[in-house]
Amino acid sequence: MTVRKNQASLTSDEKRRFVAAVLELKRNGRYDAFVTTHNAFILGDTDNGERTGHRSPSFLPWHRRFLLEFERALQSVDASVSLPYWDWSADRSPRSSLWAPDFLGGSGRSRDGQVMDGPFAASAGAWPINVRVDGRTYLRRALGAGVRELPTRSEVDSVLAMATYDMAPWNSASDGFRNHLEGWRGVNLHNRVHVWVGGQMGTGVSPNDPVFWLHHAYIDKLWAQWQRRHPGSAYLPGGGTPDVVDLHETMKPWNDTAPADLLDHTAYYTFDALDADRPARAVAG
Numbered sequence: 557m558t559v560r561k562n563q564a565s566l567t568s569d570e571k572r573r574f575v576a577a578v579l580e581l582k583r584n585g586r587y588d589a590f591v592t593t594h595n596a597f598i599l600g601d602t603d604n605g606e607r608t609g610h611r612s613p614s615f616l617p618w619h620r621r622f623l624l625e626f627e628r629a630l631q632s633v634d635a636s637v638s639l640p641y642w643d644w645s646a647d648r649s650p651r652s653s654l655w656a657p658d659f660l661g662g663s664g665r666s667r668d669g670q671v672m673d674g675p676f677a678a679s680a681g682a683w684p685i686n687v688r689v690d691g692r693t694y695l696r697r698a699l700g701a702g703v704r705e706l707p708t709r710s711e712v713d714s715v716l717a718m719a720t721y722d723m724a725p726w727n728s729a730s731d732g733f734r735n736h737l738e739g740w741r742g743v744n745l746h747n748r749v750h751v752w753v754g755g756q757m758g759t760g761v762s763p764n765d766p767v768f769w770l771h772h773a774y775i776d777k778l779w780a781q782w783q784r785r786h787p788g789s790a791y792l793p794g795g796g797t798p799d800v801v802d803l804h805e806t807m808k809p810w811n812d813t814a815p816a817d818l819l820d821h822t823a824y825y826t827f828d829a830l831d832a833d834r835p836a837r838a839v840a841g
């Protein structure tokens with residue numbers, strides 16, 4: 557059974573194996589197919605038209621399936637590897653071990669944003685940016701430049717407290733848990749982290765940066781935590797919503813899985829500790 561662990565608690569051997577599997581998917585061409593798929597959905601998902609991967613209720617199940625596909629690809633290289641998650645509310649500094657040269661490498665240099673250390677630096681020769689939105693072929697980051705602060709635990713908690721999964725108009729204008737977690741409204745969790753990392757992570761080709769997977773694995777974990785806190789709250793909408801993936805409707809590009817099939821992560825993987833970062837119960841209201 558796959559166990560997804562906090563990146564901060566990985567052993568050096570686990571980090572080495574994760575990096576090696578990612579580099580192998582890059583080498584054999586499978587990695588870039590994930591970048592292409594993500595960018596196609598970013599470009600295609602619109603507030604007033606069809607929307608599946610983003611700015612819609614299926615943002616969470618779509619990324620859960622997308623991460624499962626990537627994790628299975630990693631495991632085809634090395635069966636011991638699983639996706640780690642990055643709790644950016646706890647590991648919130650560019651000095652975090654996440655950004656060390658033995659794992660993802662650090663921020664970009666000021667001149668052009670180029671990452672200069674770690675296994676994904678252009679200078680290491682194994683990480684060409686092929687699926688791109690401009691001419692630059694090297695991994696870029698500007699940690700903390702686009703926005704100064706990553707979300708705090710209390711901001712995360714304020715979003716986990718929202719009892720309704722999603723609401724009409726089921727897009728970036730919605731109130732409710734999904735849109736606050738995604739970040740188009742309110743304190744801004746998921747979107748803000750993309751901006752904080754900068755470089756390719758701030759664009760539709762964000763999976764070019766391997767931190768994409770660790771960020772989304774934590775977003776996915778927050779969905780699981782939200783389900784635990786609100787056992788009576790369901791995925792919405794339940795049916796008959798144009799342009800939006802209802803509970804039992806299948807999702808593109810796979811066309812064989814509906815949100816209903818993805819609500820229970822334990823069918824696919826568990827977490828090292830689902831409630832470990834749960835704060836002490838707040839003062840009763």
Ligand SMILES: [Cu+2]
Nearest residue numbers: 594609610619
């Ligand atoms: Cu995305």
